Amino acid sequence: MNAIIPNEYAMPDAEGRFGPYGGRFVAETLMPLVLELNHAYERCKADPTFQAELDDYLTHYVGRPSPLYLAQRLTDHYGAANIWFKRDELNHTGAHKINNCMGQILLAMRMGKKRIIAETGAGQHGVATATVCARFGLQCVVYMGAADVQRQSPNVFRMKLLGAEVIPVTSGRGTLKDAMNEAMRDWVTNVEDTYYLIGTAAGPHPYPAMVRDFQSVIGKETKVQMQARRGKLPDAVVAAIGGGSNAIGLFHPFIEDAGVRMIGIEAAGRGLDGPDHAASLQGGRPGVLHGNRTYLLQDADGQILEGHSISAGLDYPGIGPEHAWLKDMGRAEYRAATDAEALEAFQLCSKLEGIIPALEPSHALARIGEIAAEIGTGGDVVLNMCGRGDKDIFAVAQHLGVEL
Numbered sequence: 001m002n003a004i005i006p007n008e009y010a011m012p013d014a015e016g017r018f019g020p021y022g023g024r025f026v027a028e029t030l031m032p033l034v035l036e037l038n039h040a041y042e043r044c045k046a047d048p049t050f051q052a053e054l055d056d057y058l059t060h061y062v063g064r065p066s067p068l069y070l071a072q073r074l075t076d077h078y079g080a081a082n083i084w085f086k087r088d089e090l091n092h093t094g095a096h097k098i099n100n101c102m103g104q105i106l107l108a109m110r111m112g113k114k115r116i117i118a119e120t121g122a123g124q125h126g127v128a129t130a131t132v133c134a135r136f137g138l139q140c141v142v143y144m145g146a147a148d149v150q151r152q153s154p155n156v157f158r159m160k161l162l163g164a165e166v167i168p169v170t171s172g173r174g175t176l177k178d179a180m181n182e183a184m185r186d187w188v189t190n191v192e193d194t195y196y197l198i199g200t201a202a203g204p205h206p207y208p209a210m211v212r213d214f215q216s217v218i219g220k221e222t223k224v225q226m227q228a229r230r231g232k233l234p235d236a237v238v239a240a241i242g243g244g245s246n247a248i249g250l251f252h253p254f255i256e257d258a259g260v261r262m263i264g265i266e267a268a269g270r271g272l273d274g275p276d277h278a279a280s281l282q283g284g285r286p287g288v289l290h291g292n293r294t295y296l297l298q299d300a301d302g303q304i305l306e307g308h309s310i311s312a313g314l315d316y317p318g319i320g321p322e323h324a325w326l327k328d329m330g331r332a333e334y335r336a337a338t339d340a341e342a343l344e345a346f347q348l349c350s351k352l353e354g355i356i357p358a359l360e361p362s363h364a365l366a367r368i369g370e371i372a373a374e375i376g377t378g379g380d381v382v383l384n385m386c387g388r389g390d391k392d393i394f395a396v397a398q399h400l401g402v403e404l
């Protein structure tokens with residue numbers, strides 16, 4: 001560790017701060033737990049047998065490496081830079097979330113934990129967590145806002161099939177933020193045997209850095225694959241932003257490659273000028289939530305606002321602290337796409353590439369034409385296809401006025 005020469009991007013510091021963001025804003029009772037987790041993670045990170053075990057599961061259970069695919073017809077459609085898809089929608093369970101869940105479940109087992117808790121909004125992180133718990137025979141408890149339990153019944157059923165217990169949370173408005181609070185409460189009361197598995201690059205230190213490290217497999221593979229295919233680095237890497245985990249996983253290995261532009265796409269919902277969006281970086285301001293300081297959707301009194309997006313997976317009311325810092329530093333750029341734009345991109349990608357994307361990466365797809373034009377013919381742009389669209393066909397049909 002200490003052989004690494006400090007540089008301006010070597011973050012976070014020992015307290016988990018990314019500049020003024022991140023940190024450990026937790027109750028005194030939780031502090032010993034996050035410190036224990038930090039030590040355990042540092043040990044695993046430095047242990048080659050841990051990494052080898054993780055790599056083995058990523059290869060044979062998750063299905064990595066995912067391909068880097070040249071989307072030729074989409075490239076021709078825009079007539080500018082080559083557009084590549086990093087195919088993380090081909091992972092087991094159909095999205096990138098399993099990369100992180102696999103890393104954390106192996107860590108939890110090394111810590112001797114027998115009971116896994118998680119919170120979920122749309123249910124996708126709950127399903128990925130229930131999947132790895134089933135695989136390793138660990139008890140799984142998932143907190144989910146009561147309103148979300150109603151709205152996301154297929155994912156609730158999936159979690160139950162996988163053997164998880166789903167606890168509806170009725171406090172507050174019965175959505176993601178309330179489920180997050182409930183999970184934190186459970187963690188404090190069941191210190192001995194319980195591991196809290198967070199699903200995005202947020203939460204108190206070490207979660208933002210740890211989730212980033214587990215998702216960085218996306219960017220590391222992309223780097224190797226692009227070198228093999230084109231003998232160079234991409235000119236830009238692009239990803240949709242909810243809490244920011246798939247984006248930071250793609251971006252992070254390129255942070256020190258100044259020539260690679262990093263562009264995150266937030267959900268603009270019905271427009272950034274109104275309240276109905278989920279763009280924490282572009283439409284929020286800094287505050288403290290979920291154990292860290294970052295940009296949040298909040299009202300004038302600091303009350304957390306419910307995000308809106310056509311995509312349930314982009315509704316996290318905050319953003320991982322590393323993105324907040326990258327934005328302030330100007331190293332990464334952040335743009336947004338509306339519900340309508342994402343819906344259009346969803347259809348275009350399906351028709352031109354034979355790939356039905358999730359609504360989350362459809363937000364990145366909505367901006368890819370203009371980004372390809374900025375890079376220009378002969379350049380290379382990589383978009384993280386972070387999820388497949390099977391889960392979204394009912395929502396899309398409804399928006400298009402089609403009855404299924």
Ligand SMILES: *Cc1c(COP(=O)(O)O)cnc(C)c1O
Binds near residue numbers: 095246
């Ligand atoms: C959960 C999810 C997201 C949003 O989470 P990030 O932490 O921002 O990656 C994006 N895409 C898909 C497919 C998801 O399931």
